[in-house]
Amino acid sequence: MLAFVLVSNASALTLQQLTPLTVGTQNTAVATGAAANASVTFAYGFTAGNTPVPGCGNVTVGIANPTVLGTVQANGNGRAEFSGFVPASVSGTTVRVVAVETATCTVSNVTVNTFPSVVWANVEPIFASTCSGLSCHWQDNPPSAGGFSLFGPSDMVNVPSQDVPRMDRIEPGLPDDSYVWHKINGTQNSVGGSGVRMPKNNPPLNAQQKDLIEQWILDGALP
Numbered sequence: 152m153l154a155f156v157l158v159s160n161a162s163a164l165t166l167q168q169l170t171p172l173t174v175g176t177q178n179t180a181v182a183t184g185a186a187a188n189a190s191v192t193f194a195y196g197f198t199a200g201n202t203p204v205p206g207c208g209n210v211t212v213g214i215a216n217p218t219v220l221g222t223v224q225a226n227g228n229g230r231a232e233f234s235g236f237v238p239a240s241v242s243g244t245t246v247r248v249v250a251v252e253t254a255t256c257t258v259s260n261v262t263v264n265t266f267p268s269v270v271w272a273n274v275e276p277i278f279a280s281t282c283s284g285l286s287c288h289w290q291d292n293p294p295s296a297g298g299f300s301l302f303g304p305s306d307m308v309n310v311p312s313q314d315v316p317r318m319d320r321i322e323p324g325l326p327d328d329s330y331v332w333h334k335i336n337g338t339q340n341s342v343g344g345s346g347v348r349m350p351k352n353n354p355p356l357n358a359q360q361k362d363l364i365e366q367w368i369l370d371g372a373l374p
Contacts, residue, residue, distance in 0.1 A: 164191075166250045166259040174242045174266050175273060175363035179234040182225075182250035182259055189255070191231035193220040195248045199261075207256035212249045214261060222253065239359075239366035242269050268370040269363060271304045277360050281350040307331055308372045314344040323372040326365050335361060 163184035170179050185191050200215025225231040231250065244266055250259040278301060301307065307320040312330035322328040333339045335356055337348035348355060356364070367373070 164250060164252055164257045164259040166248065166262050168262045169246075169248060169264045172264055172266060173273065174237050174269060174366065175239045175359060176237065177234050178237045179232055180220075180248050180250070180262075182231045183229060184259075185225040185229040185231055185250075185252050185257075186255065187225065187227045187229055189225045189229070189231075190222050190253045191225050191233075192222040192251045192253050193231075193233040193248065194218060194251070195220055195246050197244070197246060199247065204251055204256060204258065207251075210256045210258060212251065212258055212261065214247045214249055217247075217249065220248075225252075236359075237266065239269060239362040241266050242366050242370055243267075268373055269367040270370075270373045271367070274364050274367045275303075277356065277364065281353055281356065281360075304372060304374045308374075312344070314339065314346065315342055318342060321368060321372050324369060326368045329368055332365065332368060335364065 164182060165184050167181045167183075170181075172178065180193050182191055182193070194212065194214065194217040196214035196217040198215045199213055201211050202214055202217055204210045204212060220235060221233055223231050223233050246264045246266070247261050248264060249261045251257065282301060304321070308323060310320050312318055312320045315330050318328060318330045320329065320331045326332045330339065330342065330344060331349070333342055333344060334346070334349040337355070339346060339348075350356070
């Protein structure tokens, strides 16, 4: 639920909740009510507080030890947007965001944004785009690779792997005990596995994709 912390000098500058409020992707903060073409600075922090705005006398923001995200110029209608990538590790964390119109020392409300846990819907596009080649796992393909076709988390989570039966394909909360995680990283031989790094015949997953899958496992490999 969206919550607000109002500081004493709050005005018409209004900050919306981050969208899409999802880790592993770009999120956007939108402030409205600024003066036309004014400079608007966005900042964030993790706990409530009362921090002075530099150069603004007694004006404060309701965040302890805020970190500046950046400054952008509002459009002619007083709307300012700032976008930035939110890493998977922020899953489950509450982030407070504020906007300040720097020329007038006008401070917005503080939005309280709690990023939900990573679920299957967040990582499914990665598997769909990288595991859909011939002799792989994706849905309409025969289960010729690793003995399974991947229709959903029930095909991986708490299911023993074919190469290393003592190790589940995905062990909730434990990436290092998840055989698919080792296959993605090319470390399957270190746990008694075989074959090549996943995805076969495709480039390795990038760091952001792997971070999201790892966080999905850490968050409990939720469906």
